[in-house]
Amino acid sequence: MNSAKKMKQWLSRLLAFASAMTFVSLAGAHAFLDHATPAVGSAVRASPAQVKLWFTQKLEPAFSSVRVLDRSGKQVDKGDPQVDRADATLLFVSLPQLAPGTYRVTWRVLSVDSHVTDGDFTFNVIP
Amino acid sequence: MSASSTSFTLLAVLATSSSLVTPEPASAHGFAGKRFFPATLATEDPFVADELSLPTVAYSKQPAGEDSPATRETSFSVDVSKRVTENLGFGFGANYKQLRPDEGDTQRGFDNLAASVKYKFYQNDERETLLSAGIDWDIGGSGSKRVGAESFSTITPALFFGKGFGDLPAEAKFLRPLAVTGLVGIGIPSRAGTTTVNDEGDVSVERHPHTLEWGFAIQYSLPYLQSFVQDVGLREPFNRMIPVVEFAMSTALDRGASGTTGTVNPGIIWAGQYVQLAVEAVIPVNSRTGSRVGWIAQVHFFLDDLFPKTIGRPIF
Numbered sequence: 001m002n003s004a005k006k007m008k009q010w011l012s013r014l015l016a017f018a019s020a021m022t023f024v025s026l027a028g029a030h031a032f033l034d035h036a037t038p039a040v041g042s043a044v045r046a047s048p049a050q051v052k053l054w055f056t057q058k059l060e061p062a063f064s065s066v067r068v069l070d071r072s073g074k075q076v077d078k079g080d081p082q083v084d085r086a087d088a089t090l091l092f093v094s095l096p097q098l099a100p101g102t103y104r105v106t107w108r109v110l111s112v113d114s115h116v117t118d119g120d121f122t123f124n125v126i127p
Numbered sequence: 128m129s130a131s132s133t134s135f136t137l138l139a140v141l142a143t144s145s146s147l148v149t150p151e152p153a154s155a156h157g158f159a160g161k162r163f164f165p166a167t168l169a170t171e172d173p174f175v176a177d178e179l180s181l182p183t184v185a186y187s188k189q190p191a192g193e194d195s196p197a198t199r200e201t202s203f204s205v206d207v208s209k210r211v212t213e214n215l216g217f218g219f220g221a222n223y224k225q226l227r228p229d230e231g232d233t234q235r236g237f238d239n240l241a242a243s244v245k246y247k248f249y250q251n252d253e254r255e256t257l258l259s260a261g262i263d264w265d266i267g268g269s270g271s272k273r274v275g276a277e278s279f280s281t282i283t284p285a286l287f288f289g290k291g292f293g294d295l296p297a298e299a300k301f302l303r304p305l306a307v308t309g310l311v312g313i314g315i316p317s318r319a320g321t322t323t324v325n326d327e328g329d330v331s332v333e334r335h336p337h338t339l340e341w342g343f344a345i346q347y348s349l350p351y352l353q354s355f356v357q358d359v360g361l362r363e364p365f366n367r368m369i370p371v372v373e374f375a376m377s378t379a380l381d382r383g384a385s386g387t388t389g390t391v392n393p394g395i396i397w398a399g400q401y402v403q404l405a406v407e408a409v410i411p412v413n414s415r416t417g418s419r420v421g422w423i424a425q426v427h428f429f430l431d432d433l434f435p436k437t438i439g440r441p442i443f
Binding site: 030032033035036039040041042056057114115117118119120121 | 350353354435
């Protein structure tokens with residue numbers, strides 16, 4: 001067998017293995033924030049009733065939380081964070097009527113496959 | 128089915144079965160706080176992780192030298208890294224090269240194998256900062272001389288760093304997705320020079336200098352922008368892209384050699400949940416390095432995401 005043929009065979013095996021690994025990648029992974037309402041870094045005119053976060057993976061409800069803090073660092077949400085029963089990628093928390101200002105959303109979640117991720121962003125309520 | 132085919136099949140089966148094991152909390156690869164550092168192609172990144180690059184394909188054309196014709200070089204590499212503990216890991220790499228000179232026969236074969244060890248000794252999540260130290264061993268004589276594999280080893284101790292700029296003030300919030308990773312090391316050849324005698328009996332000595340190996344990668348993370356700074360409306364696949372420019376340099380230090388060679392590699396990394404795809408142009412920084420623009424592309428797997436319970440976790 002010449003070396004060119006050997007190389008092609010070697011490459012085809014590598015690609016086959018790579019394909020197999022791509023296939024099993026359905027296993028699970030880190031949960032990244034996909035999008036949120038209010039949107040990351042946005043300004044809203046009316047106080048939102050909830051902050052909703054959609055992630056790229058299903059979440060483990062017992063170990064996933066979100067808080068909303070005002071500029072002084074005081075927690076202002078209603079303390080009822082929960083993962084949606086119908087959509088396990090959605091984490092939300094209720095809000096009281098918010099005064100105009102900047103608010104920080106901090107979250108820490110555990111995806112169902114075991115990886116912990118956290119993060120934060122701000123949104124503004126404008127008069 | 129050949130023995131090697133059987134091995135690959137078994138690996139694929141193991142990979143599949145291991146993904147079905149019940150998961151439990153595991154740490155993250157390439158993270159410092161909320162900052163995800165992608166694996167870079169031309170410069171070694173600072174984190175210790177369970178990862179597999181399969182394959183990395185590169186193409187370049189080297190200009191003609193005094194005694195050699197212009198040569199097109201294509202390489203296919205495999206690199207794997209494995210955590211021993213949370214902060215200590217090792218890696219292995221193999222590189223199959225094909226050299227096609229404008230005149231003469233095509234040469235194929237493996238370059239020298241590479242082995243490495245790395246220890247992450249500092250991490251500050253709030254400052255998105257990583258520091259690590261490691262040693263790379265280019266194993267002399269393990270490759271084919273046909274493709275230029277050296278008969279001597281080169282040991283390269285190096286320091287690696289990573290810094291995300293998520294701690295910039297709100298006034299500079301659109302710079303927060305920026306990050307830089309890089310390294311500085313000393314390449315120490317195991318032999319000061321190589322003496323060769325040609326058919327006419329002429330003796331020549333090629334000296335092997337110590338080298339300063341240095342490089343960095345500047346990256347702007349669109350996922351970071353979308354998730355932590357401002358949702359600017361990017362959706363798949365753009366919200367997973369990280370534009371990057373890598374600088375990979377080598378400066379000769381002694382033994383009659385001087386000067387720097389290297390490349391500047393602008394490109395795009397797409398970081399998915401389990402796999403990362405990347406492509407970069409490879410631009411020589413000077414005529415000593417080359418004169419043509421090449422390219423490099425890579426498929427990179429996050430083993431800790433694929434197999435969090437088995438091969439994707441630290442051994443201890």
